[in-house]
Amino acid sequence: MRAFSRLLERLYYEPSTLAKERLLLDYFKATPDPDRGYAVAVIAGDLSLPNFKRSMVLELIRARVDPVLLSMSYDYVGELSETVAHLWPGNSEPEAEDLPSLSDVVHALRHTSKADLPAYVTGMLDRMTSPERWAFLKIGMQSLRIGVSARLLKQVLAKFGDKPIDDIETLWHGVDLPYEQLFLWLEGRSERPAVHEALTFTPVMLAHPLDEKDFGLITPEAYAAEWKYDGIRVQVVNSPLGRALFTRTGDDISHTFPDVLAHLNFHAVLDGELIVMRGDKNGTFNDLQQRLGRKAPSSKLIADYPAGIIVYDVLALEGEDVRPQPHAARRALLEAALTHHKPDAMKLSPELAFDSFEALADMRASVVNTPVIEGVMLKRRDSSYVAGRPTGPWYKWKINPKLVDAVLMYAQRGSGKRSSFYSDFTFGLWSGNQILPIGKAYFGFTDAELVELDKWVRHNTIQTFGPVREVKKELVFEVAFDAVHRSTRHKSGYALRFPRINRIRWDKPAQEADHIPALEALIAR
Amino acid sequence: MHPKDWIEITRRGVLCRPGAVYIDPVQPVADAIVTHGHADHARSGHGRVFATPETLAIMRARYGDDHARTECPLAYGETVEIKGVKLSLHPAGHILGSAQARLEYGGFSIVFSGDYKRRPDPTCVPFEPVPCDVFVTEATFALPVFRHPPLDSEIARLLASLRQFPDRCHLIGVYALGKCQRLMMALRAAGYEDTVYLHGAMVRLCELYQDCGLDLGAWEVVTAENAKTLAGKIVLCPPSALQDRWSRKLPDVLTAAASGWMRIRARAKQKGVELPLVVSDHADWDELTATLMDVGAPEVWVTHGRDDALVHYATKVGLKAQALHLLGYEDDSE
Numbered sequence: 001m002r003a004f005s006r007l008l009e010r011l012y013y014e015p016s017t018l019a020k021e022r023l024l025l026d027y028f029k030a031t032p033d034p035d036r037g038y039a040v041a042v043i044a045g046d047l048s049l050p051n052f053k054r055s056m057v058l059e060l061i062r063a064r065v066d067p068v069l070l071s072m073s074y075d076y077v078g079e080l081s082e083t084v085a086h087l088w089p090g091n092s093e094p095e096a097e098d099l100p101s102l103s104d105v106v107h108a109l110r111h112t113s114k115a116d117l118p119a120y121v122t123g124m125l126d127r128m129t130s131p132e133r134w135a136f137l138k139i140g141m142q143s144l145r146i147g148v149s150a151r152l153l154k155q156v157l158a159k160f161g162d163k164p165i166d167d168i169e170t171l172w173h174g175v176d177l178p179y180e181q182l183f184l185w186l187e188g189r190s191e192r193p194a195v196h197e198a199l200t201f202t203p204v205m206l207a208h209p210l211d212e213k214d215f216g217l218i219t220p221e222a223y224a225a226e227w228k229y230d231g232i233r234v235q236v237v238n239s240p241l242g243r244a245l246f247t248r249t250g251d252d253i254s255h256t257f258p259d260v261l262a263h264l265n266f267h268a269v270l271d272g273e274l275i276v277m278r279g280d281k282n283g284t285f286n287d288l289q290q291r292l293g294r295k296a297p298s299s300k301l302i303a304d305y306p307a308g309i310i311v312y313d314v315l316a317l318e319g320e321d322v323r324p325q326p327h328a329a330r331r332a333l334l335e336a337a338l339t340h341h342k343p344d345a346m347k348l349s350p351e352l353a354f355d356s357f358e359a360l361a362d363m364r365a366s367v368v369n370t371p372v373i374e375g376v377m378l379k380r381r382d383s384s385y386v387a388g389r390p391t392g393p394w395y396k397w398k399i400n401p402k403l404v405d406a407v408l409m410y411a412q413r414g415s416g417k418r419s420s421f422y423s424d425f426t427f428g429l430w431s432g433n434q435i436l437p438i439g440k441a442y443f444g445f446t447d448a449e450l451v452e453l454d455k456w457v458r459h460n461t462i463q464t465f466g467p468v469r470e471v472k473k474e475l476v477f478e479v480a481f482d483a484v485h486r487s488t489r490h491k492s493g494y495a496l497r498f499p500r501i502n503r504i505r506w507d508k509p510a511q512e513a514d515h516i517p518a519l520e521a522l523i524a525r
Numbered sequence: 526m527h528p529k530d531w532i533e534i535t536r537r538g539v540l541c542r543p544g545a546v547y548i549d550p551v552q553p554v555a556d557a558i559v560t561h562g563h564a565d566h567a568r569s570g571h572g573r574v575f576a577t578p579e580t581l582a583i584m585r586a587r588y589g590d591d592h593a594r595t596e597c598p599l600a601y602g603e604t605v606e607i608k609g610v611k612l613s614l615h616p617a618g619h620i621l622g623s624a625q626a627r628l629e630y631g632g633f634s635i636v637f638s639g640d641y642k643r644r645p646d647p648t649c650v651p652f653e654p655v656p657c658d659v660f661v662t663e664a665t666f667a668l669p670v671f672r673h674p675p676l677d678s679e680i681a682r683l684l685a686s687l688r689q690f691p692d693r694c695h696l697i698g699v700y701a702l703g704k705c706q707r708l709m710m711a712l713r714a715a716g717y718e719d720t721v722y723l724h725g726a727m728v729r730l731c732e733l734y735q736d737c738g739l740d741l742g743a744w745e746v747v748t749a750e751n752a753k754t755l756a757g758k759i760v761l762c763p764p765s766a767l768q769d770r771w772s773r774k775l776p777d778v779l780t781a782a783a784s785g786w787m788r789i790r791a792r793a794k795q796k797g798v799e800l801p802l803v804v805s806d807h808a809d810w811d812e813l814t815a816t817l818m819d820v821g822a823p824e825v826w827v828t829h830g831r832d833d834a835l836v837h838y839a840t841k842v843g844l845k846a847q848a849l850h851l852l853g854y855e856d857d858s859e
Contacts, residue, residue: 086670
């Protein structure tokens with residue numbers, strides 16, 4: 001546990017991917033099974049610890065710290081594990097006792113009963129230094145955020161065993177904790193573990209944003225174009241072993257969308273965009289949100305927000321892996337299969353015909369306010385389907401954002417990287433002689449601007465409501481967003497999709513900010 | 526007369542009205558009391574400056590001999606009268622020459638702590654609790670999450686990293702006045718005898734500390750010629766130089782910073798620090814709360830920092846407490 005805590009501490013502050021790789025490789029080399037396998041699971045967020053609840057941690061710390069000081073501390077630090085790690089009574093003398101191994105800790109966290117867990121956690125926190133407490137709580141709450149993606153972890157494992165990353169990608173979701181089989185194979189001490197018994201996720205292919213310097217590459221001969229839909233990327237699988245629906249990161253969301261799963265009436269692995277689909281009409285992301293995260297949707301919810309897939313690629317068809325085939329060939333196979341089987345609520349993503357780059361740019365510019373379409377996808381016709389984000393075969397070209405000038409109204413301290421600064425901003429537009437809130441944003445500015453904003457907020461507060469500060473209505477933000485729709489959440493009657501702060505208009509008087517009707521002009525049609 | 530009737534918060538700083546003298550004014554004034562030499566407390570251009578001889582020396586080193594019209598040096602414990610107000614300075618343990626200012630008028634006394642800490646520091650005289658009617662305390666680290674670990678263990682982490690990465694230049698951002706010299710002395714105490722390399726901005730103040738009899742060991746300035754050879758060495762620079770062009774000439778830099786803020790992960794990360802060292806010249810939460818008890822004043826005023834938490838604590842333990850909202854002192858100046 002101590003070695004793992006030190007690893008997390010180093011990884012947390014290490015900005016360079018290369019150095020992160022080095023730290024992980026050294027750890028895997030120096031750490032025995034099953035600890036290193038549990039470390040992989042913890043870092044990848046693959047552990048399930050249902051008894052370890054955030055509320056339990058809150059209760060433990062509330063019993064030990066004055067409530068006002070606790071809330072001020074939490075507000076300042078912006079993150080529960082770290083707040084508790086720092087506040088937990090006891091000395092900060094370094095490393096007084098031996099700690100149990102990581103596998104012992106994980107075992108205890110998984111198998112201690114709900115009633116006994118608080119006593120176990122207390123006993124552990126009492127024996128630890130502040131950084132160790134942080135690591136322990138992060139493990140328990142399964143929220144490390146140390147800048148190590150699943151992709152990076154797989155790369156490190158591939159390097160560790162000198163194996164192709166595709167093999168790791170495929171095995172990843174097919175072997176069990178604590179991955180002893182995987183490590184045996186990586187160290188050349190056993191055969192490749194068999195995974196065909198399980199229904200597995202096939203890693204997806206991702207696109208790079210299209211930069212201006214690459215415009216010249218885009219010709220109708222080389223690239224096929226289609227719309228980029230504003231839903232969630234999914235992989236739907238139907239095989240002799242059963243059916244499953246995965247997110248682009250391999251999370252199984254089959255239970256959330258039983259309707260979609262039922263529609264796929266042939267054996268295949270398909271890649272597409274999950275959206276709400278009412279007959280021929282595509283729903284907005286806002287519609288889809290009604291369905292996301294519902295583990296057991298009611299039949300009424302399914303009827304009100306029926307989900308479907310806009311299919312754009314095929315990875316396997318009737319048991320054959322078609323990923324090595326070029327995009328044009330895969331698309332032909334997909335089109336034929338969909339025409340033949342006619343599954344409900346599964347539409348082929350139409351190809352956009354264009355004869356020049358300029359014509360494509362015009363098409364993209366002609367999309368008005370984008371409730372469903374958020375840009376253009378470009379796929380090289382001769383490219384095979386490759387896991388990860390290779391440069392060249394796929395590009396995404398998003399539609400330019402909408403802009404309004406809004407006035408800062410309230411600020412709140414952020415969390416994570418922006419904690420301890422006022423970095424969550426609520427802003428509004430004029431309605432007559434008052435300002436009504438239209439949304440909230442917490443990024444889009446630089447760290448240097450954040451320091452200035454934080455200072456401005458602290459010096460221009462007119463009143464505070466708990467953690468929220470109301471400020472003088474004097475600072476204008478140019479807010480960028482992807483779309484706007486009507487909503488009852490804000491008093492203004494509008495809500496923005498993906499708002500971010502485009503520019504801080506220190507120069508612009510608040511009187512010159514935009515009025516609410518400006519949004520009506522931009523609304524989704 | 527109660528100090529609330531003769532102490533006033535103005536845009537220039539805290540004013541003692543009967544003495545017409547300001548404490549750590551942020552703009553030039555006729556008469557100023559300066560608690561210590563950090564730039565946000567000690568500014569140039571005043572008429573008369575009342576301060577310890579060490580603080581005055583620091584101000585001369587930073588702003589030149591004409592930083593004020595008249596210097597009025599006061600040794601710790603010595604008393605001077607300014608238009609009927611009795612002023613004396615007492616050790617604050619923050620940096621070389623740092624002082625608390627005690628003012629007495631109309632039968633009441635008030636002590637301005639300036640910045641202070643309670644931990645041992647060979648570069649300055651330890652903090653002394655001074656009995657008074659009103660104690661004005663700083664609150665830079667006034668939240669219970671701030672509990673600075675022992676200096677030895679932070680130095681040990683730095684030396685361990687040097688052993689683990691012998692090819693990387695360990696560049697540490699430190700405040701040029703106080704933190705720099707304290708860290709150098711702590712490295713010496715831990716047995717580190719290698720030359721410590723300094724950014725040019727540290728030189729004058731290190732020389733001044735040495736003139737005051739403090740032994741910083743061997744040091745050299747980083748130059749264009751020696752920069753390439755500093756792999757595995759310790760280099761100290763002001764925090765602002767960490768991400769500067771200046772540091773690019775150093776070989777394979779491992780960025781460290783020594784400050785109380787390094788306790789908060791997000792803060793360290795925001796500054797791009799890979800090795801955060803929690804070393805502070807300000808009192809942490811435990812020191813602040815212990816100091817309120819040690820001073821024993823029935824009334825506490827809280828200045829720059831996280832005043833709300835300390836006011837809450839003081840009120841809870843039965844003291845009369847309020848926040849003074851002072852502008853112009855930087856939170857981050859550590």
